[in-house]
Amino acid sequence: MPTQTVTRLIQRSHSRSTTYRSLDELCGGDPQMQxxxxxxxxxIDKGIPIxxxxxxxxGKEYLSRALHAYSERRKGNLVAVNCASIxxxxxxxxxxGYSKGAFSGALSGGxxxxxxxxxxxxxxxDEIGDMPFSLQTRLLRVLSEREVMPLGAASPxxxxxxLICATHQDLKTLIAQGRFREDLYYRIAGGVLRLPTLRARADKRQLIMQMLTDELSLNQPAASRNVGDLVExxxxxxxxxxxxQMLTYSWPGNLRQMHAVIRYCCAVMxxxxxxASDLPEDLMQLQDLHVSAIINAASFVDTRHQDLSGTRLPALRAFNPALRDERSRVIEALTGSRWNISAASRQLGMCRASLYRKLRQLEIPHVRDQAMPAYSTYSTCAA
Structure with a gap:
């Protein structure tokens, strides 16, 4: 029989098939996300456009839905519009909108x-950067006057x-190119929230397990005696x-790609x-010489120190679970930053000197100027 904790996990996972995660669930264990x-x-409740x-x-739409669900307006509608698809x-x-008889073919009631x-x-x-320039003026008026004039209407x-807007584009670049109104930018950018890329997040292992738990529980019959064990x-x-392989991969498609990969793996396992053989082709191709050299170097224990000191350095298996997790996190930051110490130290939230000390403590040799391979985009990831 599944435990109470597992039952709650299963119920929560089933609810996620139709709803989005709450803000606290999106928070995860990554300091940037927190x-x-x-x-x-x-x-969200200060009347400031986000x-x-x-x-x-x-996860821009996930975040927008979680913000709405957290807000005082949660009983009202959340209406999502993809500006690039219309x-x-x-x-x-x-x-x-439009009023009755606004144009040929209009609905009789508007x-x-x-x-x-x-x-x-x-x-x-969504994708506000793709909104046609001609509509940006009308949207600006709607936001400034707090009223809308439907087509063919006599009064507003x-x-x-x-308002919550989202885009993957650099709006300031679009402004410089004359493709986005500067006054509209300052109207919609009251509060800017920049989501980190998956390759820069420190909680990838937690995210993988969270998505895997969701997928396993959703794909198993609720009465199955094995579902509890799978989730727990x-x-x-x-x-x-x-x-x-999944921790080392760069995830160019971010959370959407990770979710697609986990669904695929659960289907074929x-x-x-x-x-590892169940992973999609792009992730399996990670086993090239460059990555193997970095991983092997990061796991290498320099035995020459034994001759100098007479004291045996602890092997990786001797590390306690906390140090193992920390070691994995440091290696992940180093590989993700192409072994650039400055970039890795910023990602880990420490100075360069502290990172060098951490490398010695965790027995991670410094691989200088080691370039990571270029990863191709996963084919199932839709932009």
Whole structure:
């Protein structure tokens, strides 16, 4: 029988199939995410528009939904609009709506636009950088006047919305290129939240286990006697070799790609265990000479010190679990920064001197100027 803890995990995982994680669940164990969530909580009910920045797949929509669910407007609608997916010819009517008889083919009763549908709730404009320039002026007026003028309407309609925008583009570059209005940028960027890339996050192992737990529990029948064991021992479902591959990979598609990879692995694994051979082709290709050299060097214990001191250095297996985790985190930061000590120390939140001391303490030889291979984008990751 599953324990109470496992039952709660299963119920929570099933609920995630239709809803998004809360802010606290998104927080994870990464200091950057923790700071970002704290700022988001402080901003969400202050009437300040929020701009979420981040690469494709970093979870911008997840964060917007979690912010809405945390806010005082959570009983209102969250209306999400992907500005890149709406044809320019339809964008105006989709966003601002139209009245009866506004144009040929219009619905007889007119239509509320997305902005009006979000009245009393939150409007999420994804990929705001792709919004047609002509619509940016109208959106600016909506935000400044707090009212919307549907196509063909005789008078404006008052609205009360909280705005969250997101983009993977550099809006300041678009402004310099004349593709984005500067005044609109300052209107939507009241509070900027920049999501870190997955390759820069310190909690990748925790994220892998969290996604694996979700996938295992969702794919098993609720009454299965094995589901409790699968969820409770998710770390045993992933072989050490497969986990090492996933921790070393650069994840160009970020969280979206990781989720796709874990779903794939759970589908093809045998005997309830994911082996390195079950990983998609791009992750399996990590076993090249460059990465192997770095991993082997990082695990190497220099026995020459034994002759000098007469004292045997502790092997990796002698490290306690806390030091093992810390050692993995340091190696991950080093490989992710191409063994650039300055970049790795910033990621780990310590100075260069402290990192050098940590390398000696954890028996990690410094591999100078070792370049990491260029990783190709995982084919199942949609931009």
């Amino acid at each position: 700071d970002l969530i704290i700022r988001g909580k402080r901003l 701009l979420i920045l981040g690469e494709t797949g970093t 044809p320019e010819s339809l964008a105006e009517s989709e966003l601002f 239509m509320k636009g997305k902005v009006q549908q979000a009245d009393g709730g939150t409007l999420f404009l 309609v008052s609205i009360d919305i909280h 021992h998710a770390d045993q479902t992933l072989s050490p070799a497969a986990l090492q 045998s005997n309830n265990r994911i082996e």
